[in-house]
Amino acid sequence: MTSMLIFAAGAALLIYSAERLIVYLVGAASGLRVSVFLLAIVFTGIEFDDVAFGVVLNLDDLGDVALGTVFGTAISMTGIVLALAAIVTPTRVNIPRSYILLFAVSPLVMIPFILLAPLTAGHGVVLVLLFVAFIGYVATREFRSTTPVFRNAEILERIEVGGGAAPPVAGTDRPTDKPPFAVTMPFNAARPLPGWAGIGLAVVAIVGLVAGAAIMSLGTEGILEDYAIGGTLFGATIATLVLTIEDIFLTVEPTRRGAPEIGVGNVIGSVVFGVTAKLGIILLAGGSIAVGDDVLSWHLPVLVVMTALAAYFVHTGRLRRWHGFVLLALYIAYWVVSFTVLGEAPVEAD
Numbered sequence: 001m002t003s004m005l006i007f008a009a010g011a012a013l014l015i016y017s018a019e020r021l022i023v024y025l026v027g028a029a030s031g032l033r034v035s036v037f038l039l040a041i042v043f044t045g046i047e048f049d050d051v052a053f054g055v056v057l058n059l060d061d062l063g064d065v066a067l068g069t070v071f072g073t074a075i076s077m078t079g080i081v082l083a084l085a086a087i088v089t090p091t092r093v094n095i096p097r098s099y100i101l102l103f104a105v106s107p108l109v110m111i112p113f114i115l116l117a118p119l120t121a122g123h124g125v126v127l128v129l130l131f132v133a134f135i136g137y138v139a140t141r142e143f144r145s146t147t148p149v150f151r152n153a154e155i156l157e158r159i160e161v162g163g164g165a166a167p168p169v170a171g172t173d174r175p176t177d178k179p180p181f182a183v184t185m186p187f188n189a190a191r192p193l194p195g196w197a198g199i200g201l202a203v204v205a206i207v208g209l210v211a212g213a214a215i216m217s218l219g220t221e222g223i224l225e226d227y228a229i230g231g232t233l234f235g236a237t238i239a240t241l242v243l244t245i246e247d248i249f250l251t252v253e254p255t256r257r258g259a260p261e262i263g264v265g266n267v268i269g270s271v272v273f274g275v276t277a278k279l280g281i282i283l284l285a286g287g288s289i290a291v292g293d294d295v296l297s298w299h300l301p302v303l304v305v306m307t308a309l310a311a312y313f314v315h316t317g318r319l320r321r322w323h324g325f326v327l328l329a330l331y332i333a334y335w336v337v338s339f340t341v342l343g344e345a346p347v348e349a350d
Helices: 002-028 036-045 048-059 063-088 097-115 121-144 153-158 195-227 231-236 238-243 245-256 260-286 293-315 321-340
Strands: none
Touching: 002 048, 002 195, 036 121, 036 260, 048 063, 048 195, 048 260, 063 245, 063 260, 063 293, 063 321, 097 121, 097 260, 097 293, 121 260, 245 260, 260 293, 293 321
16 A cells, blocks of 8 residues: 555656646747647657656666556557547547658557567667657648648637637737747646746756656555566556546647647647657666567557557547547457456566
8 A cells, every 4th residue: 555655646746747847848938939739749749757757667677667658658648538538529620631640650660679679779769769750840841831730710719818819910800820838738827937937947847757756666666566466567557547647638628628639739749759759768768678479469559559540530530429439448448458368567677
């Protein structure tokens, strides 16, 4: 019981610090007139809490749990987060096809690395570069577009600005083109901050991230010993569920407020980041991880199928309630099979 309380305390600090970090970075960047989709990927798609937790786990010789969180969080983004958004608020969504395609195929980039196991720091470098290339592509496309994703009038009309509607452009009924984070980001606490203040507070939040991750890692060790749960299984299910709480808010809330593209952007960014840079950073910071056969035969196939199905649902242009129930049912099935069939961890750390 003590280990579970330690884990819960660390998780609370980790999630709170991650949310604060995003808010402070958003505040510092609020004057930038750039695509919200791009900044949403950077500030919400990059899972600061997951990375901190994964790095600490690998440094503590719990690479199996760290690898489990990589698969688990990516799967939960579609099986829980996107599913709940569709169930709570069925809605139309408009995402460029190229982004959906990159989202759909992103898990496939893991296949050669898994086949070349053990995963090493060299693989980590390549994975990080792949995410950089993804960001570069999105940035190039958004800056060249005359109407970047989430900067068009239709989206702005549906989002509150400081509790009210955006003021119209003179002579029209269209809202002015405000700095994106002052318009659309789902953080009520985000306000313009002096650059130095935002950076300083972000550093404090990073300290909280590291502390929370260390406490969670300590609790994880105790839970694995006390309850004899396989490391990868724990990372891919229980730890993942805890880390998914903030992503549910970041996706369901903007969908409920009439801007589902922001939530879908969070899902796309989180999955792409998870299967590339997140794993890459874990490997670079904590060393190599050996991969067992069950990762290739179970966890990775589930991730590929769930992501492809979610991409298809988004591609239809409308998230329907039954889409959410299908994704949620598949995720529950993943849990059941993982606990009943995979009785031990399919990954062992070096």
